[in-house]
Amino acid sequence: RSRTSGENLFVVLLISAPLSQKLEPPANPARFRDTNAAIRCFEFAAKASPDNPLVLNNLSVALAQADRNGDALAGFRRVVSLQPDSVMPRHQMRRLTSRIVPFWHIPMLNDVRRNDVFEAAIKRAIAEHGPSVQMLDIGAGSGLLSMMAARADATNVVACEVVPVIAETAERIIEQNGLSNRVSVVNKVSTNLVIGRDMQELAGILVSEILSSDLLAENVLDTFEDAHARLISEGATIIPRAASAIGCLVESDVLGNYAFVGTVSGFDVSEFTRLAANRLPIHGTMTEWRRLSPDIELQTIDLTCPRHAEDIRLIDVPVSADGTAVGIVQWMRIDLAEGIEFPIIPTTIPMVVGCRSCIRILGRSR
Amino acid sequence: RSRTSGENLFVVLLISAPLSQKLEPPANPARFRDTNAAIRCFEFAAKASPDNPLVLNNLSVALAQADRNGDALAGFRRVVSLQPDSVMPRHQMRRLTSRIVPFWHIPMLNDVRRNDVFEAAIKRAIAEHGPSVQMLDIGAGSGLLSMMAARADATNVVACEVVPVIAETAERIIEQNGLSNRVSVVNKVSTNLVIGRDMQELAGILVSEILSSDLLAENVLDTFEDAHARLISEGATIIPRAASAIGCLVESDVLGNYAFVGTVSGFDVSEFTRLAANRLPIHGTMTEWRRLSPDIELQTIDLTCPRHAEDIRLIDVPVSADGTAVGIVQWMRIDLAEGIEFPIIPTTIPMVVGCRSCIRILGRSR
Structure with missing residues (x-):
């Protein structure tokens, strides 16, 4: 956060649309009315000129318009790696990240009371099952609950996170906190987890913070039903339990x-x-x-x-x-x-x- | 709204997931992990049994999961027409409508001050251009601004609305208010409007309430740029102008x-x-x-x-x-x-x- 004072000025960056880069504005612009046609066209151009930041940028803009947010984000990242000083692709990356990552992640992380009760339940479950228990964290987000388990001596924690950019961030956070030897991040939807590949064995502890205020959401119950059928052992501890x-x-x-x-x-x-x-x-x-x-x-x-x-x-x-x-x-x-x-x-x-x-x-x- | 009193009870309907109807729960449920495969399967079944509400219902559930909200809504409507007493497809229709129609439409309609300034500007523009002016309302929503124009004597109003369920509703509202002879609803994105087919001539007045608090949104500027290039006449009045x-x-x-x-x-x-x-x-x-x-x-x-x-x-x-x-x-x-x-x-x-x-x-x- 920036400390401001009455004597100083505060500088804000504003960027207007259109966000596609142009060499020069065409006199009679032929707009792409079909986003998929635009994607195919830019993909073709990208094959011919794979390191051309202009082509990559416009391809990424088209991908974002087609709601292929993950692909678009990867594209803008490449543009930034080719043109580190370019402001526009960085701005686009922020916009896309905001679209991909639900905004409630950060206030949830900042909720001390919530964190404390989750940690209490996790510690108790590990004390009960022993530190070598297979632990599974579905919807791991930042990896916080998995790190809590590792701090409580669990050595065998799988943090499952479906959103690629969140999973990458969790991986970095877990490494920065020196817990990569105990927690492994798996970037998959939990219904695609495979025992023996993604996890050593059926989980003895399942922890999941995927509950939202919409208890009726279909995919939440599907996730838990699938975990019961395929991913957890008899007598596993489930946090939360209700x-x-x-x-x-x-x-x-x-x-x-x-x-x-x-x-x-x-x-x-x-x-x-x-x-x-x-x-x-x-x-x-x-x-x-x-x-x-x-x-x-x-x-x-x-x-x-x-x-x-x-x-x-x-x-x-x-x-x-x-x-x-x-x-x-x-x-x-x-x-x-x-x-x-x-x-x-x-x-x-x-x-x-x-x-x-x-x-x-x-x-x-x- | 329901008047409640201390002596009465208030009844609420709750529906839990899963929302797909089942004849009986299969012992070892084979879930569709690929939504598109599910859609193809149910489409095939719907061809064989076109008036089967169970098939139509499950097809619509799969379409909704694939974010094909408009198609899913149409499907659930058919289910309701086949089974008027069924609660579940009605609930699904509400859920889908909420997904499709942005929630700010209704508070915006209830904003008297906003409505009044739009009406003042519309009345003045029609007084200036005459009642036979071609008027175009982009993002018409409920049709309110178009009806204001008709009340101010405009006889040639096109209300362009891209979302099918909103366009249908606007059509009903305009009819209920006896203005169908002056306002015609066109269910298209404005960039696909064709002069001579959707509108008689280039518009002399363009009114649009598509501005959100995100002035930087790409599609808003694209819409106005396209209108300038193809849809409005020289000297047209644009509301708002800035x-x-x-x-x-x-x-x-x-x-x-x-x-x-x-x-x-x-x-x-x-x-x-x-x-x-x-x-x-x-x-x-x-x-x-x-x-x-x-x-x-x-x-x-x-x-x-x-x-x-x-x-x-x-x-x-x-x-x-x-x-x-x-x-x-x-x-x-x-x-x-x-x-x-x-x-x-x-x-x-x-x-x-x-x-x-x-x-x-x-x-x-x-």
């Missing part, structure tokens, strides 16, 4: 403005409410809502369970105050191990589930 | 926690700061920052200009208070017409641009 979505009914004009629309400038646009978000990310600092119910447990998932059934439930919510409900503000409670609960994850973004749509669905399906 | 990004240097522990990481639980993970978001969406209600500089104009874009050059600038920011800067909070000012300025768009999400990375880049490129 997670619950907690919520309360709220009144809020601010949130209502995000969820409902009626008459605007004299026109009836209420039809647009059907397109409203069914979940809205709201930051922990967003407090302009008033509770209309006590906390209720919306759902609990037992992660020690090998499979999870489909589930549709109606939940009765006791109402504790008069008001106009706009939805439910939701957060999470994770149960890491016996006696180690983490009641609320403050850096997780609570979500508002619009009520109207649910009511409409219920009205029709009852 | 836009500026305004910002100030801020101190904030909360935002700092999102942008920087150093030592965590005794491990040096500062390397992860390189993966920090370079822009962070912060809601207008998020006020836990302290200003360290006056407002500065970061960038102004003249939208009446047919082309925009590449631009890298250094901006000197006068510092008005001592503190530790974490970045710049940014918002927008739009200039709709002579005397009609909209100083701040409150529902736009201001962004924080991390400073450290800029400084690092500057240090190397100076």
Whole structure:
């Protein structure tokens, strides 16, 4: 961070689009309307002139436009290696990295309370299973939980991370902290892990911080189900062992403005409410809502369970105050191990589930 | 909205993953690890049994997993038409709609001040050009601005909207408000509009609300450049005619926690700061920052200009208070017409641009 003072100036770099480099602006620009055609064209040029930074740069711009973010990032890296003083490809690398790496990684890392409860649970599990236990960390991120295991004497830790740029960074961090001999990073989606190749044996401890405030997310449960079926041993310790979505009914004009629309400038646009978000990310600092119910447990998932059934439930919510409900503000409670609960994850973004749509669905399906 | 009272219960619908319907759970489930293979398989089944809701449902689940959201939405709609009482495909439709339709549409519609200044500028332009002017609304959304033009007597309005489900909704809204004879919705990206087919003639008025707080977004400038080159007449009125990004240097522990990481639980993970978001969406209600500089104009874009050059600038920011800067909070000012300025768009999400990375880049490129 930069210390500023009243006497100094602070300098900011601004870069405008278009971000593709040009030798000179063509008089009558022929734009590529088909991004894939552009990619094929630049790939062809890159074969003819493999170390041409202009070609590589434009190829990478096209790849980024086609949402092939990983390939684009690799391309801009090569441009930077060829032209270390060039500002534009560095700017593009930052943009792409931001697209690839979810922004909540860093606030989560800075959450001391969360880190401490994870470490307590990890230490206890290693004391129980012994230091030579095969430990698997799914969604390793920076590698923090794996390093905690190594510090607690575990010698056989696999940190599985699917995003290449995050996995590389974890590898560097683990090396900088002198733990590369105990922790190996595997850059794969966990459902592609192979015992005997990526891990020596079935894991005796599985730790995973992939839970988000969206407990209902399909891929989270798929990941745990796959781990149960293929990656962990009988009697393995799973951290966390359970997670619950907690919520309360709220009144809020601010949130209502995000969820409902009626008459605007004299026109009836209420039809647009059907397109409203069914979940809205709201930051922990967003407090302009008033509770209309006590906390209720919306759902609990037992992660020690090998499979999870489909589930549709109606939940009765006791109402504790008069008001106009706009939805439910939701957060999470994770149960890491016996006696180690983490009641609320403050850096997780609570979500508002619009009520109207649910009511409409219920009205029709009852 | 639902009126609640202390005596009543409020009912919430919860649905757990997995969301694919199953006849019965297979004992040893063979999961599709390749989504495209799953799509091909279900497409094959759908050909053999075109009205089978189970096949259509599973095809749509696979399409959604492959991020083919529009196709998936169409599929779930067919499932609902075949099984009107089924809750799951309705839930999936809501999820997909939320993915497809940006959440800021509704708060923007509810922003009375913004609507009023747009209407003032539109009315003035129509008074100037006459009611038979060809008017083009790019990124029409709900169709609000097009309906304002029709109410101001314009008879020849094209509302161009790229997202199919939004375009359909706009069409319904325009019909419900009795303006279908004056406004026609074209479901295309504006760069594919064809004069003589989608519009009668070159537009004399172009209105567009596609500006976000990210003035630097490539596709926004591309859209305006394409409109200048192909879609508007000499002397056309462009609303807004200019836009500026305004910002100030801020101190904030909360935002700092999102942008920087150093030592965590005794491990040096500062390397992860390189993966920090370079822009962070912060809601207008998020006020836990302290200003360290006056407002500065970061960038102004003249939208009446047919082309925009590449631009890298250094901006000197006068510092008005001592503190530790974490970045710049940014918002927008739009200039709709002579005397009609909209100083701040409150529902736009201001962004924080991390400073450290800029400084690092500057240090190397100076």
